[in-house]
Amino acid sequence: MPTYTAPVNDIQFVLHQVLGASEQDIPGYEELDAEFTAAVLEEAGKIASGVLAPLNLEGDSRGVRFENGVVRTPEGFREAFEQIKAGGWPALDCDPDYGGQGMPVLLGTAVGELFSGANQSFTMYQGLTHGAYSAIHAHGTDAQKAKWLPRMVSCEWTGTMNLTEPQSGTDLGLMRTRAVPQDDGTYRITGEKIFISAGDHDLAGNVVHLVLARISGAPEGIKGVSLFIVPKVLVNEDGSLGARNNVSVGKVEKKMGIHANATCVMNYDGAEGYLLGQEHKGMRAMFTMMNEARLGVAMQGLAQAEAACQNAADYARERLQGRAVTGAENPGGPADSIIVHPDVRRALMDQRSFIEGARAFLLWGASLIDRSRRCDDAAAEGLISLLIPVLKGFLTDKGFDATVAAQQIFGGHGYIEETGMSQFVRDARITQIYEGANGVQALDLVGRKLAAEGGKPIMAFFDLVKRFIAENEGDAVLREAFLEPLKAASKDLQAASMFFMENGAKNPNAALAGSYDFMHLFGHVCLGLMWARMAGASAAALASGTGDAAFHEAKLVTGRYYMARQLPATALHLARIRSGDAPVMALPADRF
């Protein structure tokens, strides 16, 4: 069975030595000193390793059961959910006015990685609740907030997001679910929603569905869509649970992965619902939560990669097979451990160098969300809006690749379900798809974010890179191995942006044909920047003789690998982008 160890040291390094969390002038960050975050992460790590990880493989093989209209989670999930609730974990980064602990998104994301890495299916029940919480918190009336939030913050009730319908996925304007206004101010919701994660289960007394629907007489398309609160069980004036609402599970999907999370077809049959936010402004309400939701998916991609890589590294150290080409390293044993083979190391370095860079990128992104919200900082908001599709698309694509590479290290054993390596691949796969498939992220990036505010955010990003390089040019450790490759990669990104600016206006296909490559090019530059920053922090620590020297040496070595072997991919992406739309669009549709 696979194991999970919380990467506390790596997270602490990013929080404090790279991001300098407690020194940032963001309200609430002053509490985030190293001792405090270590205590939180250690505690969360114990639950992740000791409670959630042991349920992961079994949860996958059993899956959820749907019998007689009731959805049951796998054995052990209820008890574990009670433990999570008792520890107050779901409340960590929620509003204290509703029972939350008021911690920043930064800490919530760091803890989220541990839970998600240990058990993605399980953690989604809590994660979806947090998404629904955020929507009600941002758009609800005081009465709605008082009614729904406290019990969602505690996870006494869980939440869901209902967007997709069979004919309406990315294109939400095609939505058909109807909301009919009633005299008492409520609505009757009727329609079918699909792919509803955590749609029903036996972990909580109520499920608070947020449902996008069209009020009778609303404008056609996306501008006629409103958001509603539709509980599984109606709630009485006094807060007690009342009658069952007309909400039912039509089906629980059989999926490639996340078997222990119930992905439901939800049927609304004149269900009672309450308008959340303004009429016809449902999409705007969704958009305000999008950055955080997509950051959460990026986190999941990274988390599965970390979990898979840990097990691959353990296996590579333990599995005896063949001899090192440079001479036996375990001459007393029947063979050397396979970690002596350069190609096994290459695969592990691919994983590690991605994971550690990705974690820094993720947590930087979380801190930008905090800054944009807590400081009302428009520049931070612009920058994170630009980076979100990159975080979501790049971290989940490369996170998935890392799980595949980890599985590969097990050889045939990786293909057998009992080692758990297949589950990491299958669970990670969904992160590339949900919360906006990665092609849609690329479209959002190139079609919307790049030109936003006249290009201010992307210019701010380039400035940031330039400033870092200028400030560190004199550092011998950084210059050749980190700054030069970063400079080259950033130049490729600028050239690609320039190509879009020159060609995109007269021929939008020329930009969109390169959108996916641009997302990856951008992701590499971000990880290059993160590695340069981490290398700077580790070089400083080594120079001053503080901290664990071996830890910092390892950071420099891993960073050099990324810069030498991964970052050069930017040139390939640029070449593809510059080839334009002709090769992409030339084949007639019926010839595929």
Next chain:
Amino acid sequence: MPTYTAPVNDIQFVLHQVLGASEQDIPGYEELDAEFTAAVLEEAGKIASGVLAPLNLEGDSRGVRFENGVVRTPEGFREAFEQIKAGGWPALDCDPDYGGQGMPVLLGTAVGELFSGANQSFTMYQGLTHGAYSAIHAHGTDAQKAKWLPRMVSCEWTGTMNLTEPQSGTDLGLMRTRAVPQDDGTYRITGEKIFISAGDHDLAGNVVHLVLARISGAPEGIKGVSLFIVPKVLVNEDGSLGARNNVSVGKVEKKMGIHANATCVMNYDGAEGYLLGQEHKGMRAMFTMMNEARLGVAMQGLAQAEAACQNAADYARERLQGRAVTGAENPGGPADSIIVHPDVRRALMDQRSFIEGARAFLLWGASLIDRSRRCDDAAAEGLISLLIPVLKGFLTDKGFDATVAAQQIFGGHGYIEETGMSQFVRDARITQIYEGANGVQALDLVGRKLAAEGGKPIMAFFDLVKRFIAENEGDAVLREAFLEPLKAASKDLQAASMFFMENGAKNPNAALAGSYDFMHLFGHVCLGLMWARMAGASAAALASGTGDAAFHEAKLVTGRYYMARQLPATALHLARIRSGDAPVMALPADRF
């Protein structure tokens, strides 16, 4: 449910317009005129689409059952297997002396793609039998061949290959299974073998296991391994079935994919076995079949990609979502089909341009096997031995990627098992692992094949590329779009080979750290060469006004895509290779 259409026109194009099969001076090829191969492929295509494909999804969801020591294949498999046998398909490329039809590997591979693309799990029962047939055919005594082959050629009995043990995978020298010689010349085989594909089932009256084992007193390591025939049921002198042998199934593995093929733990408990070939020369016997077996796995990788891509293209044409950025293309409908979006096309072009290039490479490889065998041509043998790890590693890696890309086009629907897109991914995944994991292929390529015969085969390959370029330099259609990129890519491959020659001898890790990148670099150059050849054939057809103009235009368009957007990857692989072993090997093993 997914569908499958045999890509007969594409195969015919490669066989006749690219490879000029019937004009090649290889015994047996004179029969392969276009009319004959079309008839064979059409007939095989009907079985693939009409019989095998409809069993694929159901076979995946039911899987094999193992109850009371008996392995049962999914419903419909027995009837389909009878149809395959009745059609004589397993005999297609077997020796006429034993009931085969004597067709070349080329045709066997082309037909194999259709069956495998329609249903990989099912086709493996036949495929493993063919592998065992080949071993007995190459190394058996006349008596052994007469006894075992006719009923394996007909698939009345099926076969397996038993190599792996729990502690012995890639490193077969660690093998523990023992063979004790008996007075009557037979052996008693005792040991546990794992990951035995098609290890047991209800499709045939007998299963002929080929088992690697160590004869008592044999030398340690790989040089003490012998190969044995160990039937599930003993065969009497008169050919009738006798008593059950002491062979049993210990377990049927629960795997990520190929659920309908029984992957067994086989227990040999003093089972009666017959030495095949010479004592202690078991590995040599395995090696003679390796090229064909690995070509077969390359074929599987391509086949799953083709099947997945067909369904993705259909979905992209049918699924209505969003509008073309250049203006609605289906203004009467609720939305445009998603194939109008440049990034969807980009993903489909990635798949198609790989698949068509890969098919040409695969069939070229098959023709080299035929030439090496049927003409006893050492140069062809050297070249295919060099190319086999590239075929196996590159086609299965990129084939897997193609299935993932195809699944992605379905969005959330691709993650649901009922669309079948997940199965393509899960089934394709094994091709990267079995028959030598792809890292082992890369090691074989760089550590063994590259330097074989003093580098003669790799020089022959470069000559081949150079000659093609020189011969076609005057062709305006080819020059800029095909020959220039091919020249650049081939130069990268030469530079990488040079790097290994200069550094490999004094530091083998420097070569092996780049082995995986070299395999992919080589794969790209091969596909580049194939596309240049295909483009030449299509350009000629268009110039002469023969054939289907739209077909040939599509070939040129798809080829240009590959050259412009995929082939430039060679520069990235070269950069990685040149970074050497320092970044790969620097991290201490306990730091991963």
